[in-house]
Amino acid sequence: xxxxxxxxxxxxxxxxxxxxxxxxxxxxxxxxxxxxxxxxxxxxxxxxxxxxxxxxxxxxxxx
Numbered sequence: 001x002x003x004x005x006x007x008x009x010x011x012x013x014x015x016x017x018x019x020x021x022x023x024x025x026x027x028x029x030x031x032x033x034x035x036x037x038x039x040x041x042x043x044x045x046x047x048x049x050x051x052x053x054x055x056x057x058x059x060x061x062x063x
Contacts, residue, residue: 001030001038001046004062006054026053 009023019030028049047059
């Protein structure tokens with residue numbers, strides 16, 4: 001997930017397997033579990049958290 005974030009987003013800190021990401025004024029936490037896919041609900045939540053800074057449906061445009 002972290003590899004698809006735009007360049008203006010950056011990692012603020014990491015606590016265990018969760019990474020805090022900021023993109024402008026928007027913030028979210030991204031779980032990083034090796035070998036596991038993110039559930040669809042988690043992806044939607046990350047997309048919704050960063051939507052004000054990256055635009056509507058920004059994650060779907062990356063596919």
